[in-house]
Amino acid sequence: MLNELSVVIPAYRSEALIARTLESILQEGVLAENIIVVEDGVFDNTKATLDKYNIKHIVQAKNMGAPKARNVGLAEVKTKYVMFIDSDDFVSDKLISGLIEVANSANADIAFGPWRFDGDKMKTGTLRYPPALTSSEWVLFWLNYGVIPTCSVLWRVDSIRSICGWDERLKKNQDGEIVIRAFLNDFNIGVSTQGYSTYWQHESQHRVSDAHIIDRDFTSNIVYELIMSKAANVKQRHYSYEIGRYCCKESWMCFSNSYIEGGASWKSRAQAHGYSKKGYSLATNIFGGLFGYKFGAKVKHFLFPYFKKLIYK
Structure with missing residues (x-):
């Protein structure tokens, strides 16, 4: 076998x-x-x-x-x-x-x-x-x-x-x-x-998967366009809402890395899919409610390294 x-x-x-x-x-x-x-x-x-x-x-x-x-x-x-x-x-x-x-x-x-x-x-x-x-x-x-x-x-x-x-x-x-x-x-x-x-x-400077936010955003846009063009049920309410959540997550990632143009674009997409929450998870909704969308993303980005080990338990 x-x-x-x-x-x-x-x-x-x-x-x-x-x-x-x-x-x-x-x-x-x-x-x-x-x-x-x-x-x-x-x-x-x-x-x-x-x-x-x-x-x-x-x-x-x-x-x-x-x-x-x-x-x-x-x-x-x-x-x-x-x-x-x-x-x-x-x-x-x-x-x-x-x-x-x-x-x-x-x-x-x-x-x-x-x-x-x-x-x-x-x-x-x-x-x-x-x-x-x-x-x-x-x-x-x-x-x-x-x-x-x-x-x-x-x-x-x-x-x-x-x-x-x-x-x-x-x-x-x-x-x-x-x-x-x-x-x-x-x-x-x-x-x-x-x-x-x-x-x-690992933390090696040579790790293959490390990449700039622009590289991540490039891939995320390709994925989004693939889904919008090929997913048969993309217009269904639940499916569209979950795609909106994804757009919100990408917006947070862009804002947290000071890529304002990308963050604004993803935020607009999220809203177009009917996703109106300020975050994509319980934590980001709390940060968004306390600090606003852009600043909340920055705060989460700053705190994330301290909690990274806990995330992968």
């Missing part, structure tokens, strides 16, 4: 942690020949670690970003399924076999499994389990209530190729954009409760 799956690992300054990632994948039973590491520019001694393993190592001459690296790896995949696991994340307790089993039994195009947060200077988080939802419900869940890390997501190779893989323009939230694109294309969805992945958080 595990010979049906390949793992693509985008690597960027990864020498410190990639061995742990590889060992966890091999211990799950994935064949070494089906592990593809795409080094996104050579900036450290990652190669010395990779030379110890009989895996495929592709080197990009310069840093092109994680989506490009994942697509380069995807082009080399010859198996039925693929996972994209970042070089600092790892898997445990038969997560991968559970995902394959669910994908086969449900004829799924995409399957989700459990995960937890862990990382530098933070407590190990509790296990989180993906809910069983319809495609339209998944869109709203992903927008407003949480995401599932790529290390707990399995794709049918033909299916991810059918939506043209990862959007290489994106520097932020690429994993959110691609799964929403999958939901909007009515992919069959499977959910596994077996095993878990660990999504590693």
Whole structure:
């Protein structure tokens, strides 16, 4: 069963942690020949670690970003399924076999499994389990209530190729954009409760997922336009309201990072969807009520680092 799956690992300054990632994948039973590491520019001694393993190592001459690296790896995949696991994340307790089993039994195009947060200077988080939802419900869940890390997501190779893989323009939230694109294309969805992945958080200045607010806003606008153009029930009251909540959340993010033009644009969209609250959650509604929309966002942004560790418990 595990010979049906390949793992693509985008690597960027990864020498410190990639061995742990590889060992966890091999211990799950994935064949070494089906592990593809795409080094996104050579900036450290990652190669010395990779030379110890009989895996495929592709080197990009310069840093092109994680989506490009994942697509380069995807082009080399010859198996039925693929996972994209970042070089600092790892898997445990038969997560991968559970995902394959669910994908086969449900004829799924995409399957989700459990995960937890862990990382530098933070407590190990509790296990989180993906809910069983319809495609339209998944869109709203992903927008407003949480995401599932790529290390707990399995794709049918033909299916991810059918939506043209990862959007290489994106520097932020690429994993959110691609799964929403999958939901909007009515992919069959499977959910596994077996095993878990660990999504590693750290403070390195080289962390791949760090990006400026403009990069986040660029992706968020693409996601919004996708939903508005493809979601069949976008005009339904509840659905529109939840999209409005998403717009409110993006407005807060822009205002908190002093991107006033973007914040105003998202706030206008939220109101157009009938969302009139001053925040997108209990906390932001309180901050908005006490300090107003823009200043409330700034206050939350200032306080968030102090509560970040609690969020990921």
